[in-house]
Amino acid sequence: MHTNALASGEPEMTAAPSAEPVVRVRNLVRRFGENTILDGVDLSIYRGEFIALLGRSGSGKTTLLRTLAGLDDAGGQDLRVPSSRAVVFQDARLLPWKKVWKNVALGLKGAEIKARAESALEEVGLGHRLDAWPLTLSGGEAQRTALARALVREPDLLLLDEPFAALDALTRHRMHELVQSLWRAHSPAVLLVTHDVNEAISLADRILVLDRGRIVAEERVAGTPAERARLRSALHEKLLSTLGG
């Protein structure tokens, strides 16, 4: 079973072979009342890795992300996450009473906060909307602002909670490309939670499938976009059957 292979410390084949993972979770169990949401999850994420976490609704994937984000208290669990982490949610969650650049700058410390916020917004192609009010942004623009807000912190771990789910197909495609290029430029470890198999294949270099609170499958995706495309149909079948079972 894949879970066991992960738990025993399967040798990692990432591009950056740093021995210390950025995230290390051992036998994570989360219960809410009678329900066991996470039932012994083992997970290591290495520097610069892009991981997609696939699962149906109720599989526990959002709970896992929230635990890694520090939003749910996981007292007494074997959990190591970097303190420098950022989250992009499905909804942009911008403060409507702060202009776009102020949203990006929120909570930043140190010098030249405005300049840093501006360059982050320019990086996501929103250099022209610095002084816009968030409620005037389109869905895609709002999500790009949320991305800029996450990346301006230069996080070691970037957590993406279905950030493209509410966008139209064309905007989603553009966002995929943007996230890829930002990931290459900043190389944080990324955990993308999604229920879209295609999205997982086209973005991630490792795919984990979560079902009933356990990681039930792990797939590596490697190579150029063309190779990925060839892999896609084979992987698609496999992942869908895993999800279906």
Place this chain on the structure above:
Amino acid sequence: MTRAANLGRYLARARWVSPVALLLAWEAGSRLDIVPQRILAAPSVVVGTLFELTVSGELPANLLVSFGRVAFGLSIGVSLGIVLGLVAGLWRTGEATVDPLMQIKRMIPSLALTPLFIVWFGIGETPKIALIASATVFPVYLNLYTGIRNVDARLVEAARTLGLNRAAQIWHVILPGALPSFLVGLRYALATSILVLIVAEQINASAGLGYLVNYARDFMRIDIIVVCLMVYAVLGLAADGLLRMIERRAFAWRPSILEN
């Protein structure tokens, strides 16, 4: 022909036509003695009285006294409402302590406290200001408290992931999020303060709008009474306009206001 038709359509939709028609009918009724002067003074007489009272300084002086009472009472009531609203909104123990007391207080009509306040504070300025203060605490308290409690939890969560500590979350997320509701409370408080002022000034006042009304009643000066009624209405309008201005500035980020 079309110009006349346009004018007719304009008049049919204009909102000032019916009030002006009422004024004209009232004036005509007075002149023709259908409305006797001892029942209601004619608009022209009221305007004349308004002018006289203004020039003699009687109206401005009394208005200033009333305004001072409202300002003093409101500032106490609103400050207290803000403090209690913050305590109950931001702090669970504070909520358990403050909210039951405020709900009990709400069940006692503010004006019913008048006899008690007279016994406690006499018949000077203190009971008038205390009445206004006690009546304006609750609307501010309730709206601030529920405003804080209704702030979008997802925004607070996002602020947490950005590394904002509790104080920064309150400052950047919770208080701005509660502001619209707070301003609704302030609007209620302003309206209430004018209402309570009218009653409070019936307590042995020797100055103020209420005093002027009492004096006019004793001397059957209907025209002065109508002038004072108009002044109350104008005060209400001014309070509303002030709050609209504050809201326009505070909510520049709202698209509905952006479009206008």
